[in-house]
Amino acid sequence: MNAYTAFVVSQHMEVLQDEAAVRRLTRHDRPDLRQRIVSLAQTITEVTNAEADYSRSILPTLDAHRG
Numbered sequence: 001m002n003a004y005t006a007f008v009v010s011q012h013m014e015v016l017q018d019e020a021a022v023r024r025l026t027r028h029d030r031p032d033l034r035q036r037i038v039s040l041a042q043t044i045t046e047v048t049n050a051e052a053d054y055s056r057s058i059l060p061t062l063d064a065h066r067g
Helices: 003-026 033-049
Strands: none
Touching: none
């Protein structure tokens, strides 16, 4: 890698790091950690309590009364 290429890559990395820092500082619309954990817990509860929909299943149905 020649010196010019190293310089260009270094400059580009600095620009990307500056943009990322600005995005981190200006991102206020994201919920805080506690709110995200509560939302995740609610979603898990809803999914585990929901009735299973087997209408789209590719697996064969099981019959408990085989004789």
